[in-house]
Amino acid sequence: MVQFAIRMPQTEGGCPEWTMVELQGELETRDSSGLPGNRLGELHFTKGGQPILLIGHHVLHGKVVELEKPFAVLVKEKEKDNKDDSTESMDTSVSAADTEKCSDYLVKAVIRNKLVFKNRPRPIINLPNKRGH
Amino acid sequence: MAGKSRTLQEALCLAEQAKLDLADLNSNVQSLYLSEDMGDHEVRLLELDSSMVKHLEAGNSLMVRGDKADTAVVCTEDSTFELKSTQTTNSLLLLPDCRAPEQLVTGDGCLLNKEIYSISHVYLELKQCRPKLKKLQTLLQENVFSGPEYESDEKHKGKKYTTADLLSLIQASQKELMEELRKLHAVHIDGYWRLVDFDYMGNVLQYIIDTVDCQSWCYDQIPTDRLLSMEDNVYPRVLLEHCLDCYGDRKGMEFEEGSEQVHVLGEDKVCRYFAEYLLKGVGKFNLAEFLQTWKESVPVGMTTNLEQLEGVALIDKKSHPQVISHFPVTELPEDASDRFNRLFRTREKWTLEDITPYIRDLCEKKQTVGSLLTKFARASTLPDGTKVYNSRVPIK
Structure with missing residues (x-):
């Protein structure tokens, strides 16, 4: 049996709150440069608080949704220094021998709100040049 | 870019x-x-x-x-x-x-x-x-407690488990694990959780009953401390107390001399023990004979009642003469479809009354016995008007 814990590091000011942006389908680049490091686009808000995302030559109108069930963003805890254990493992009296100790997961952030862009993107027609993704 | x-x-x-x-x-x-x-x-x-x-x-x-x-x-x-x-x-x-x-x-x-x-x-x-607890019984059966004098013999070399061990092996929360241990009448001895041998537990219970008689105490007012600290007790204190907790409830009593903690022996629980003692390993028992023997075996003043055997024994009303057999819900599979398969293998058609004690523990949150039956069984009506349930799927 594998057992590990999910913990939230106790920091001053509480756990960071992140935002989720939900887009339909996959993001692709025009060239094959891959996604990392690239600019995605601009996020505007109307004065009424409605989010608008401009990606390449697309306009996406979305809305802010408060999640009924928040998401926890989990990351694996970095390996602890287990050097002391190596000598102990020679000991024959291992308790609960069937249990495998896995590294714990830490809650890096909590997500309570997401920006959802469900509608079909509208194209920006009169783009002056080839610019943009 | x-x-x-x-x-x-x-x-x-x-x-x-x-x-x-x-x-x-x-x-x-x-x-x-x-x-x-x-x-x-x-x-x-x-x-x-x-x-x-x-x-x-x-x-x-x-x-x-x-x-x-x-x-x-x-x-x-x-x-x-x-x-x-x-x-x-x-x-x-x-x-x-x-x-x-x-x-x-x-x-x-x-x-x-x-x-x-x-x-x-x-x-x-x-x-x-629902927590997955079936494994708990299997683990604890590796080394059942049958008295301090047998602790070091060949039969008691099996592995013993601490609370931490069990938590790492059983897919259940701590609270659910503790509840199940209580249900299984497991006792915490020297840091390990142990099931107590059925016959040994009976001997402890009989000893308590005899002592209560001997001291002219009442079953619903057993002075816990006085019983536990009697000098000539033949059973360990922890087992006596455990037995009192398994077959009775703690209660604080006010007397003229002050307050005292007592145990109220549960009539249903004690009668159930005696019924299981008679039924265990016997197979089928003639119902009329069983009822007579059972009535005579329980402590004087306690009344047997078939309702006490809900989820413990099954009565076959269709056979002549009627028979009763040991069929404890605790020994059935915990997965719902496996459970129904086993039930329908044991008996083709069940009345709601008979099957309820055997499936009640399967209900997930907000689920009822009725909704479980809709999912796993098919209802029909016998010529005499009794509504019965049979399997929805072929029995394995």
Whole structure:
């Protein structure tokens, strides 16, 4: 049996709150440069608080949704220094021998709100040049 | 494109080309970038309900327990949840520092660069489930307690388990584990949880009953401390107390001389023990004979009643003469479809009254015996008007 814990590091000011942006389908680049490091686009808000995302030559109108069930963003805890254990493992009296100790997961952030862009993107027609993704 | 950041001017210009009404836009714009290290950012999204977030915020942990063979569960202090991975065709972008509109003070306007930490297409969901406890009995049967004098013999070399051991081996929350240990009448001796041998437990119970008679105490008012501290007790104190807790309830009593803690011996529980003692290993027992023997075996003053045997024994009313057999729910499979299969293998048609004690513990949250029957059984009416249930699927 594998057992590990999910913990939230106790920091001053509480756990960071992140935002989720939900887009339909996959993001692709025009060239094959891959996604990392690239600019995605601009996020505007109307004065009424409605989010608008401009990606390449697309306009996406979305809305802010408060999640009924928040998401926890989990990351694996970095390996602890287990050097002391190596000598102990020679000991024959291992308790609960069937249990495998896995590294714990830490809650890096909590997500309570997401920006959802469900509608079909509208194209920006009169783009002056080839610019943009 | 990488590295070339937009200016606010460019962003607004693009917005204008997109035919957005600039006057209606917040003058602050967030420019979103995908992190250079996106590929190294291994994150998992876990959907939680707000109470669990509070639980984590308070510094508590959620425990994930799973075997290669079974699905992982997540346990809080008192509940168990199945962990399910859900794929989505949508892209879920995680933005560590996105500003909500109310955080963007309108004014001069500026362009803020914000980095997307990673993109997910999968998240984990939790669904509350019954704890998976069947393994507990199997583990505890490896070394059953049958008296201090036998502790070092050949039959008692099996593994013993501490609370921590059990928590790491059983897919249940601590509270659910403790409840199950109580249900199984397990006792905590020298740091280990042990099942007590059925006959040995009977001897302890009989000893208590004899002592109560001998001291002219009442079954519903056994002075706990006085019984436990009697000098010539032949059974260990921890077992005597355990037996009192298994077959009775604690109660504080007020006397003229002060208050005293007593145990109220439960008539139903004691009668059930004697019935199981008679039925165990016998197979079928003529009902009329059984009822007579049972009545005579229980302590004087206690009354036997067939309702006491709910979930312990089964009566076959169709055979002549009627017979009763030992059929404890605790020995049936915990998986619902396996349980129904076993029940319908034992008996083809069940009345609601007969089957209820054997499936009641299967009900998930908000589920009823009725909804379980709808799912796993088919109802029909016998010529005499009795409604019965039989299997919905071929019996394995």
